[in-house]
Amino acid sequence: MSDQIEPDDQAEPVDPERQKSPRRAMCAAVLTLEAITLGLTIPVMIALSDVRPAVALSVGLGLAVACVLVAGSLRRESAYYLGHAIQVAAIGLGFVVGIMWALGTLFALLWGAAYWLGRKIEQERADAFADYDRGRESQV
DSSP states (O other): OOSSOOOOSSOOOOOHHHHOOHHHHHHHHHHHHHHHHHHHHHHHHHHTSOOOHHHHHHHHHHHHHHHHHHHHTTTSHHHHHHHHHHHHHHHHGGGTSTHHHHHHHHHHHHHHHHHHHHHHHHHHHHHHHHHHHHHHHHHO
16 A cells, blocks of 8 residues: 555646736736835926826826836736726726826727737637647547
8 A cells, every 4th residue: 555645547736837927917017116206296297287296196196106006006907907997997088188098098908908918819819728638538
């Protein structure tokens, strides 16, 4: 009698590579860079747009913190909707800081590309893993 425990043939370990989400990684990167940009709008709002410092801090830091929090919660599908809302708010900041029309639109395009390409990659990976699993089952 052996002291070794035989592994169950049916229970395979979960491959950590299958758990990675390229959409989450790319969208989080966009939101992180956007948080920096939104934080840097604070002095611009104060100096060039004559916005009161308290309002500029509230808006700039509020949006920057929202970006970081949403980037950290992209494991849930609902967080992507919040990411879409942040893009609208960043473009809307153009009413106060004119350059945000361009920067907000740029980040919205980056967000859209990361979201769309990430979903496409996730689907292709899922299909590839399914084909791989079917091939392994047919060999057994």
